[in-house]
Amino acid sequence: MPEAAQQDAPLTVAEVESPIINSPFVEPKCHWKIEKAKPPYKAEGRRRASYFYRVPEHAGRGRANRDQAELFESQAGEEVELEIVNAIRGRVKDWRAGVHSGGVAYDGASPVTRELLDLWRSDQRMQRLFFAQIEAVETIIFLVEAKDVYRRGLPEIPKDEPGLEAKAAGVRAFLRYACKMATGSGKTTVMGMLAAWSILNRVASPRDDRFSDTVLIVCPNVTIRERLQELDPALGDLSLYRTRQLVPPHRMEELRRGEVMIANWHRLAKKETNSVNGDSAKVVKTGEPVEVLKNAGKANESVETKYFESDQAWFKRIRRELGSGKGRSPHWLIFNDEAHHAYRRGDAATEESLDEDKDLAKKNAREATIWIEGLDRINKLAGGSRRRGINLCIDLSATPFYIQGSGNEVGKPFPWVVTDFGLLDAIESGLVKIPQLPARDVSGAEEAAYFNIWRWVQAKAKEDGLGTTITPEIVMNYASAPINLLAQEWHERFVEWEQHSKQQQKHPVPPVFIVVCRDTAVAREVHDWLANGNDSYGVSPAWFRNAPGQEVTVRIDSKVMEDIEEGGSKDETRRLRFILDTVGKSGWPGGKVPEDWSELVRKHNDKVASDDNDGSLKWVDERVPPGRDVRCIVSVAMLAEGWDANTVTHIVGLRPFGSQLLCEQVVGRALRRKSYALNEETQMFAEETAKVFGVPFELIPFKVKPVGPQPPQPDPNHIYSVPEKAEYEINFPVVSGYHQSGQFEVHIDWSKVAKVTLDPMKIPQVVELTPLTTPDGSLAAFGPGERPILSLKDWRSRFRDQQVAFRLAREICDRWQADNGAEAVPIHQLFPKVAFAAKRFLAEKLDRKGDSRPCDVLLVGEYMQAAIGSLLEAIKMGSATDQGEVAIIPQGAAGRGSTIYVDFHTTKPIYPVTRCHLNAMVADTKKWEQSAAFLLDSHSGVKRWVKNDRLGFTIPYRQRGLLARYIPDFIVVTDRDENVIVEIKGQVTDDADAKAKAAERWVEAVNRLGGHGVWRYLLVEDPGRLGIQLNEFTSSKWDEGPFQLT
Known part of the structure; x- marks a missing residue:
């Protein structure tokens, strides 16, 4: 019957069922099927093994724009089936049921193996083992012991092949099987089960080379190494083999005849010979010479020769340090715990767009190199010159995928993955907490702001004029x-x-x-x-x-x-x-x-x-x-x-x-x-949740059409100053700040205090969380499981307006003191006035939208910084004789800007210009900038003009409390020889008022200083009135009526 036809009655928002729908002790019988804009339903049968692959943003696509190089291509995701896993999963099920052996389960398994499997699968155990654990163990045993009738025709499992250079050095491939098991599904127990299986079979059949009684577990760190000590058989009844009933009591003596060694990967590194034998290797020069780069990237960079122990010396040392020599098999069983760190470096180029993680990539590469080279040496030396040293290597990881810095395609799984009990399976079986992520918020945006906080911060910073450096x-x-x-x-x-x-x-x-x-x-x-x-x-x-x-x-x-x-x-x-x-x-x-x-x-x-x-x-x-x-x-x-x-x-x-x-x-x-308290009636665990902001994790993979080839990029246009048009050159001062001399009283010009908008639509304070996503990667607004709504309602009730004003005043005073140093007004003079101003600010200068309140200034950092910046911009120190503040302009070329320095390339469209020093204008809009350029070239009162694009002309101001740079649209020189800074409003932003106040302050301070011409500021509210408003600053007038800028 088709899957869709088997669905249960669809869920409504009022009838919310738990995501946990399977017992953790048996194979999953159903799974949640989720489709966009439809209620989810339980589909019969187990979810097929697959992985979700999504290309990192800009990966290999040759894109130049990296303003948001932090996440994924919005339309580049796909679900890829794990064909080997699905094929093996069916065969193991048949083997378990004895399909080809007259109903006899586990055909081909040794008596020892059958005894262990019966013990592990018993429903009379004090602590039943999870199905995820049983399946992983059965699969490894199946691949080693099952009769050919069950394994015939399976896809070939690739070996971990070394590169050509490594092969030439004597490195040989070894067999690896990877078990993909979600965090919390019990990987340590699986290692104990398989270690016991291998050791006990080797002890029972010393000549059976399928098994090893020498076991090495390699793990990422000292903490795990210490916790894994419970896998040492020498601990007897205190070991995991007895505390978890993994080995029958009468087999423990045989188990202790084997050896389980445990090492963090750092132990596999070769040592310098002077640190091994105590002598100075630089003097005696013993061991293998290796040239290493000293002070890489610095002026004193040099090449130094160091001497490291040989492969044979290394093997003898780690054999002595890690084990007792009990194990007698010439080849070892290896476990890689958190195996996604153990890989061979590939040849894929590093993506520059992911530079933010370069330190992580470097750390990953070092770890993988030491880890895998250590295993290669064991495989080369443990079994002697004619035999393999590694019998079998078993990888365990929740994410057995290639990671950043691997030189392989990030996010692709190891090709030797043979089992998959992933996070969704674990959630539906109750083995892990259910992650809940932001699905919707009060802003109504397609993506909740806090689903991906970093991307949201980047967008907000760009919108607020804070640049692209976060x-x-x-x-x-x-x-x-x-x-x-x-x-x-x-x-x-x-x-x-x-x-x-x-x-x-x-x-x-x-x-x-x-x-x-x-x-x-x-x-x-x-x-x-x-x-x-x-x-x-x-x-x-x-x-x-x-x-x-x-x-x-x-x-x-x-x-x-x-x-x-x-x-x-x-x-x-x-x-x-x-x-x-x-x-x-x-x-x-x-x-x-x-x-x-x-x-x-x-x-x-x-x-x-x-x-x-x-x-x-x-x-x-x-x-x-x-x-x-x-x-x-x-x-x-x-x-x-x-x-x-x-x-x-x-x-x-x-x-x-x-x-x-x-x-x-x-x-x-x-x-x-x-x-792990079990509901005796349902044999399921209760639901536990974890709430996650800012980690854009998509639980459900989805399919999309493949991304086609990118359209060819246009040839870049060259924008430069034309020497023959020198008469149109425009110069401007570079203002770094403002200054008043002497000690003065504190004045606040309230006409220059910019309003601060409190808008819950832009800084959401109510968020709904959801545990599942739809097949296109978006978070489901309805579906199984709890969907809590988080808000700041209770927290808001704790703050009175007086507390808000006091804290705001304290922060303003601290910032003022830090900014002005020795010239700052003493705090005892400043604070009372600022505290009074803060109260007035909260009463008069907050544009409160929705259900926002004054206390939101304290609870939201953006509002707090905006309030600080607004008041700091307006605070002036003055007296009866004060002439006001003047601009601070650096001496020499650093204090002067000019159109003569413009020289850059762009792929954006360009527009021809006449009264401009440049050869053309870059058009960032479809029409209105081009229309403005035509008007400025046509207005008889305009002598010269330039669009402020990579000109270096900025106005310092505070945005959200931080020092920012405002970039106006145009500079126009009129027939009165006045320099007019022109800002044409397009989309109205929250900081428009703050920018206008900053520009007016700049103009006053520069004119008061003198020596840089007369400057004016023109804010054009209606783009169609640009020519008419310019008339205020020109002798010749634009008299052609309203000019349409659309």
Whole structure:
């Protein structure tokens, strides 16, 4: 029966069903089918294995415009079937059912394997294993042990082939199988099951080379390495094999005859010989010489020869350091945990448009190189010269795809993926939290603003004239609003958890709020705002403020994260690692305080007791895990993969995202469930959610038509000043700021205080979240699962207008003092006047739209900065003898601009000009700029003119509290020899008033200074009246009637 014909009755908004529709212990029986603008329905059967591929924006398309080079092509997504996985999935199902063997399950499996499979699949277990775990294990066993009748005709699984240069050096391909398993689906248990299967079979049949009793697990960092120690059979009843009932008690002695080694990838790096044998390799020059670049990119760049241990010396060392030598098989079983870091570098060129992630790409490339070269050496040496060293390599990852910096096509899966239990399957089986993302907001825009905060910030900054360089201050100007909004919901969750903990008589463990930042500079601003209560960007959530002895908000920079992953020995690195390792934990695992932590606490408490302590240091109880009370983590890195904190409930992304893979990795930090309590009636887990802003993650893949070839780019036009038209040259002063001399009183010219618009349509304060997307990638406005609506209503009620005025005045005074230094008015003179002005500003100068209120100035960073900027522009220091402010103009060529310097190329259309120094004008509009050019060439009162395009003529002003540059449309010199700055209003923007006030200030200050001619400012409200309004500044008049500019 066709899939659509089997659908249940469609859901309505009132009849919301949970996204969880399958038991976690059996193969999924149905899945959600979602179509755009239609109610979702449950379709029978399991979802076919596929992956979602979307080309990063500008990738290989030769586009020059990179104003928003942070995300994806809007129409370049597709669903690609995982053909190998789907083919194997059907055969494993047949093998399990004994289709070709008279109903005998697992035909071809050894007695040991059958015993293990019976144990694992038993429904009498105390802790049943998830189907995702069973399927991954059965698939690997099937590929190794199943009879040919079940495997015949399957697509060939590609090996991990080295390149030609590596092959020439003796590197051989080895067999890899990748299991794609969603975060939280139990990959560690799968490694334990397969390690036991391999070791026990090898012990039972020592000559069967399909199995190995020497196992190596390679993982990304020290934290995971320590947690994976439970896979060591030597731990006996304390090992995972017994705590999870993976091995029968009578088989444990046999299991201990094998060996499981665990290493973070850093351990696979070759060492310099001087660090191995203690001698100076530079003196004795032993080992293999390698030329390395020293001080790369600097003036003193040079090539230096270093000496590293040989392959054989390396292998002997790691064999000695990692293991006991129990394993006797000449070839090893390898597990790559978080295997998307283990790949061979490809030849694909790096995309310049993704430069924002170049540090991440460099880190990924280094990690992959050390990881894969280490495995190649094991494969070369462990089995001797004639035998393979790696019997089988099993990759485990939620995202076994090529990542940025791999030299391969980012977002494409490893070709040896053999199983797929992805995020949607995990959501529908209740194995993970359900991510909820912004679907709609009060603005009514097609894409909710906070779905992709970085793209929204870029658009807002460009719209507000702040340029294309996104500084940390610009990020915070806008991002404070979504952070505040999501933090309000976090606090509601916090109160719920706290009440529940009190009922259970337990110490409350808070939910965790994560902010993932683009770089250290952004992270520093976010942390200062949240942890220290810096009100520059509006009021921050009080719940995340740090206090002496109470660090509830921590910052983890990328370099610190690397040190933590590698196991750095600095005290601060170790302290932060203990914090991260214990986030969400009310007690130490096993009840034992680590000795390393005790040592750190002793050092700290000694400082607390010293005479140098000024009271800022507080005594620490080593029995309390340092991460227990952490509420907020501000991170540049995405936090360590394998990080097992299950209390993360909210994430805000303040960075560009180059691929859906990166989005899934970030969202994955919040997906681990907190509770695994089972509903005995339905055999399903209860719904848990994680709310995510700013990570544009699309759960459902979609199909679109392939993108066709791009149209040919037109030849660029050359725009330059024409020497023969020197009579039309225009000069102008370059103003860097304004200045008054001496100490004066404070005056505020209220006619020059620009209004600030509070518009919830542009800075949304009400957002609806949804857990699923439609097939075209857009978020579904209705469908299964909770769809909460978040707002700032409760938070608003806490602030009175007087509090708003006080905080606003304080920030203005701080900014004024910082800007004016020694010439600033003393704070005791300034603050009372500014406080009074702030009250008046809130009463008279707020253009409140919708349900906006004065307190929104505090809650939204953009409004706060706009209010600060508006008042700062109007504040003047003066006295009875004051002549007003004058322009600050640098000396020499730096203080003079001219049309003579214009020289650039453009692919935009151009328009011929006459009374202009340039050869042509670039047309940014379809008609009105061309019409204006014709009028200026025709007006008898105009001597010369120029469009202000790459001329370097800007007017400094404050926009959203930040220093910005206003670029007017034209400069016109009239027959009165007056210089008229012309601004023709097109679309009315929020900052139009602020720009006009800034231009008037510029004109007054330049004219007062003198020496640069007479300047005027003309704001043309109606483009059709340009000629008539110019008459005010000319002797000859335009008398042809209204000129139509359309």
